[in-house]
Amino acid sequence: MSTKVLIEMQQQLRHIVTTSENAPTSTKKLEDLMDIQKSIFLVFEDITYCARPWILSGKKTELLKNLSGEFRAGELTAIMGLSGAGKSTLMDVLTGFTTTGVTGNIMVNSKARNLNEFRRLLAYIMQNDNLQPLLTVQEAMNVAADLKLTTSPQQKKQKIDQILVTMSLDTCRHTRTGKLSGGERKRLAIALELINSPPILFLDEPTSGLDSVTSKYCITLLKQLAKAGQTVICSIHQPSASLLNMIDHLYVVADGNCVYSGSTQNLVPYLSSLGLQCPTHYNPADYLMEICNGDYGRYLPQMVNAIENGKNNAWRSISNVTNVNHQEEVIALNVTASFQALRQRSPMEIQHVYGKHKAGAGCAIGFWKQLFILLKRNAIRLSRDKVLTFTRLSMHFVIALIVGVIYFKIGQDAVYVLDNFNLLFFNIMFLMFSAFSATVTTFPSELPITMREHFNRWYKLHSFYLANKTSTILSLHADVFCRQYGCSNVWPFSWNRNESTAWYDLWTTHDSSIFDIQWILRSIQGRSSVLTMVIPFIVS
Numbered sequence: 001m002s003t004k005v006l007i008e009m010q011q012q013l014r015h016i017v018t019t020s021e022n023a024p025t026s027t028k029k030l031e032d033l034m035d036i037q038k039s040i041f042l043v044f045e046d047i048t049y050c051a052r053p054w055i056l057s058g059k060k061t062e063l064l065k066n067l068s069g070e071f072r073a074g075e076l077t078a079i080m081g082l083s084g085a086g087k088s089t090l091m092d093v094l095t096g097f098t099t100t101g102v103t104g105n106i107m108v109n110s111k112a113r114n115l116n117e118f119r120r121l122l123a124y125i126m127q128n129d130n131l132q133p134l135l136t137v138q139e140a141m142n143v144a145a146d147l148k149l150t151t152s153p154q155q156k157k158q159k160i161d162q163i164l165v166t167m168s169l170d171t172c173r174h175t176r177t178g179k180l181s182g183g184e185r186k187r188l189a190i191a192l193e194l195i196n197s198p199p200i201l202f203l204d205e206p207t208s209g210l211d212s213v214t215s216k217y218c219i220t221l222l223k224q225l226a227k228a229g230q231t232v233i234c235s236i237h238q239p240s241a242s243l244l245n246m247i248d249h250l251y252v253v254a255d256g257n258c259v260y261s262g263s264t265q266n267l268v269p270y271l272s273s274l275g276l277q278c279p280t281h282y283n284p285a286d287y288l289m290e291i292c293n294g295d296y297g298r299y300l301p302q303m304v305n306a307i308e309n310g311k312n313n314a315w316r317s318i319s320n321v322t323n324v325n326h327q328e329e330v331i332a333l334n335v336t337a338s339f340q341a342l343r344q345r346s347p348m349e350i351q352h353v354y355g356k357h358k359a360g361a362g363c364a365i366g367f368w369k370q371l372f373i374l375l376k377r378n379a380i381r382l383s384r385d386k387v388l389t390f391t392r393l394s395m396h397f398v399i400a401l402i403v404g405v406i407y408f409k410i411g412q413d414a415v416y417v418l419d420n421f422n423l424l425f426f427n428i429m430f431l432m433f434s435a436f437s438a439t440v441t442t443f444p445s446e447l448p449i450t451m452r453e454h455f456n457r458w459y460k461l462h463s464f465y466l467a468n469k470t471s472t473i474l475s476l477h478a479d480v481f482c483r484q485y486g487c488s489n490v491w492p493f494s495w496n497r498n499e500s501t502a503w504y505d506l507w508t509t510h511d512s513s514i515f516d517i518q519w520i521l522r523s524i525q526g527r528s529s530v531l532t533m534v535i536p537f538i539v540s
């Protein structure tokens with residue numbers, strides 16, 4: 001597909017936002033781009049999730065209460081609800097991100113969900129679009145393509161260009177992701193996961209923090225993806241009337257229960273059937289949220305009963321189902337019937353959701369390739385992290401100056417032998433902890449990125465870990481340089497250089513060896529947190 005055609009497609013998408021709701025031609029082109037191999041129908045029954053507020057707490061909180069539902073391919077499903085209703089929790093459970101404390105059954109294309117296989121089919125874009133801030137858009141896409149595709153470099157480049165143009169990111173492809181606007185970051189997070197065309201896409205609040213036009217653009221895009229055959233499930237707080245009309249299937253959660261599952265057109269008739277008349281010229285979504293909030297009385301139990309906590313599909317529209325290739329997969333119009341059909345066919349196949357699974361299964365490329373790509377990415381990040389380098393150097397200089405002044409001329413008098421010992425001890429401790437601080441400060445910001453990428457099967461954890469540790473060898477050289485630099489500042493002050501050359505050199509070597517041993521052990525054991533703390537003390 002040429003760039004010209006793609007630019008036309010992008011213009012058409014923009015046109016959809018401002019004029020009409022549907023454009024069959026752009027849908028066709030997006031379908032070509034996505035090349036969806038498989039349509040996914042996700043059905044869940046009696047999902048309950050209990051969480052402990054903290055790890056040692058005996059008391060459990062029930063966050064999801066016997067929810068059921070059915071999400072179909074070719075439809076844009078929106079999970080709606082007030083803040084704290086349980087939308088993200090439901091997504092975490094359905095994607096398999098949360099497995100502990102979950103009971104119930106989940107079926108994928110009429111078969112009990114196998115978590116390993118299911119994870120190969122999905123992409124989960126979490127609420128906080130965690131991106132590598134030091135990489136440009138193009139570099140981030142290159143890394144995603146290298147890790148997720150096995151095609152030729154030319155094909156990868158073509159696919160990246162297609163997606164960037166479609167997502168309107170081609171103009172900022174050389175901008176660092178840390179400098180992108182909120183909307184661009186959201187679109188990049190989606191673009192990164194579209195690289196391998198996953199048949200099922202989960203998005204946690206893709207429109208949060210976006211203005212109305214950008215939100216509409218984002219939802220239009222998701223709708224086009226759904227029309228191309230993907231199962232698109234997103235959570236949304238309170239859509240405007242125009243956004244609501246674009247949603248094919250609305251699934252409303254309130255207090256861990258399902259209070260509505262059906263088409264947006266059927267929402268007002270559904271509420272009328274319960275004696276709740278949506279005022280004219282009122283956004284039905286706003287009205288529904290007010291009902292969920294209890295503004296019109298206690299209607300929630302009645303709504304949960306009416307919709308059978310998600311099992312009742314009578315308010316669904318079936319028109320969209322005809323668009324998808326695998327319509328034979330839609331075997332029933334209600335959740336219970338789907339599960340009954342499964343049980344009759346193979347009762348032993350039914351497995352509970354909390355079954356064990358292997359993390360990181362199903363990556364596209366092998367260990368060594370993953371390692372190489374991650375090393376390349378780390379090298380780019382390290383070379384651009386000027387703040388860290390500057391902080392290291394200036395910190396060593398300032399501390400060396402202070403320590404030098406405190407221990408001024410102690411090397412010349414035998415009376416100060418204890419001070420010499422103190423100076424040595426202080427330096428060892430300071431240099432050790434300053435080396436740790438780099439890891440401690442970067443780890444919290446990197447953890448969510450790693451969790452997202454690993455969950456979406458970009459790489460296995462051991463290749464990520466080894467790549468990171470190998471990169472620390474590079475930064476170790478910087479540390480050793482800082483140490484030498486710091487020492488050469490301290491020793492002239494204390495006048496210790498001449499007498500103590502031997503043990504100063506010994507100490508520097510010893511200090512470096514602590515890190516080498518630590519690194520080797522960490523790589524072997526894979527228990528970074530414990531060994532990072534323990535090993536230096538043992539060795540020193």
Ligand SMILES: Nc1ncnc2c1ncn2[C@@H]1O[C@H](COP(=O)(O)OP(=O)(O)OP(=O)(O)O)[C@@H](O)[C@H]1O
Pocket residue numbers: 051052053054061063081082083084085086087088089090237
């Ligand atoms: N581990 C936990 N222990 C106790 N309560 C929890 C735990 N995790 C989540 N909760 C609670 O569960 C409820 C649902 O959380 P969830 O994040 O699913 O809400 P949400 O509908 O996605 O809200 P928002 O739209 O604000 O993101 C919240 O009240 C939250 O405080």
